[in-house]
Amino acid sequence: MTTTTAPTPTLPADWRDFVALTKPKVMRLVVFTGLCGMLAAPVSLHPVLAFTAILCIALGAGAAGALNQWYEADIDALMKRTAARPLPAGRMDRESALQFGIGLSVFSVLLMGLATNWFAAFILAGSILFYVLVYTVWLKRRTPQNIVIGGAAGAFPPLIGWAAATGTADPLPLLLFALVFLWTPPHFWALSLFVRSDYARAGVPMLPVVAGARHTRVQILLYTLPMAAAAVAPWPLGLAGALYGAAAVAFSLVFLLLAVRVFANRATEPAGMKPEKQLFAFSILYLFVLFGFLVADKVLLA
Incomplete structure (x- = not known):
């Protein structure tokens, strides 16, 4: 290196x-x-x-x-x-x-x-x-x-x-831990796809550098599925109310749609990676919204 x-x-x-x-x-x-x-x-x-x-x-x-x-x-x-x-x-x-x-x-x-x-x-x-x-x-x-x-x-x-x-550490915060843990790979891999030349120059073995853009896009989609499940899970488990549940379902579907668009993209240069940039930007909003609705849900139920 x-x-x-x-x-x-x-x-x-x-x-x-x-x-x-x-x-x-x-x-x-x-x-x-x-x-x-x-x-x-x-x-x-x-x-x-x-x-x-x-x-x-x-x-x-x-x-x-x-x-x-x-x-x-x-x-x-x-x-x-x-x-x-x-x-x-x-x-x-x-x-x-x-x-x-x-x-x-x-x-x-x-x-x-x-x-x-x-x-x-x-x-x-x-x-x-x-x-x-x-x-x-x-x-x-x-x-x-x-x-x-x-x-x-x-x-x-x-x-x-x-x-x-x-x-203590209870089921809800453990699910939130799982949500952020599973969110991290698609979030950072979306970024690394359009800045992979930087990682390659520095010798950092990010997934797009060592496995290519196609494999990275597949992994983004695969990680999005359990991430969405972890996001929605507090609602059916009775750990959060319908307000949070509706937000989790709606925003997870948008995240999944963006991940599918990334999966379908064939661009190899940053100029053609608009879906990746959109997913990266939305992924940040996604966590802010879900955690915000979690607190709002608790306030309304209190």
């Missing part, structure tokens, strides 16, 4: 570079699913404690993002969509990123344990370690199944939010 050494920083990093290390765009969905997991729980936290728990989820996600960028500075420098990040762009040294990531990790876990309970703190710690050690260090550069197994890291927030409120 070709590697590139990040340029030596010529200016001290400012606060915006440290914010960029936390991957704030990714963090929005993490925080939202964690918040919805907490609000859907049968136990209500004091507003100050609830805010603290969500802050801990955000800080933990930011810590994982910082450590991911610390470890992947070499391949980030080779990809167009990541070359402007603080480390490959030379605005920050790797030691600062490492210390920042470790410090945020420890602080977020300790604060979660002290503010809510140690079970939630344990899951938060596990999510950080899973993202950094299992996905980033072990899987990402070694196997095209990286995003399948590594997707568990992004599925923890609703479970953490629920655990912060209840101190």
Whole structure:
């Protein structure tokens, strides 16, 4: 694999570079699913404690993002969509990123344990370690199944939010975990199809790079089916009401339709991958809508 050494920083990093290390765009969905997991729980936290728990989820996600960028500075420098990040762009040294990531990790876990309970703190710690050690260090550069197994890291927030409120892991948050876990492959494979040249240049064995676009499109469709089942399941199981059920069915059908369009597409160049771009964009909206309806359903039934 070709590697590139990040340029030596010529200016001290400012606060915006440290914010960029936390991957704030990714963090929005993490925080939202964690918040919805907490609000859907049968136990209500004091507003100050609830805010603290969500802050801990955000800080933990930011810590994982910082450590991911610390470890992947070499391949980030080779990809167009990541070359402007603080480390490959030379605005920050790797030691600062490492210390920042470790410090945020420890602080977020300790604060979660002290503010809510140690079970939630344990899951938060596990999510950080899973993202950094299992996905980033072990899987990402070694196997095209990286995003399948590594997707568990992004599925923890609703479970953490629920655990912060209840101190337990119950069927509903476990189903939400399964939903995000199964959602992750079609979401990221849709992205990787139209940026696969970046991954190929960096030597990252994403599925479109090692198995081709056709096989990736088949896998997107195959993963969409159990994802839709996990999304709808809380309704027939009596864990959510008809409002959530109707939204889950409707939006899962749209997701499936977009996945079928991706499956039917034969384009090999990014310019012809409109269905993939549409699926990627809709997949983000999909989780926001479903988790939002889950909370709305609980409020209306209360």
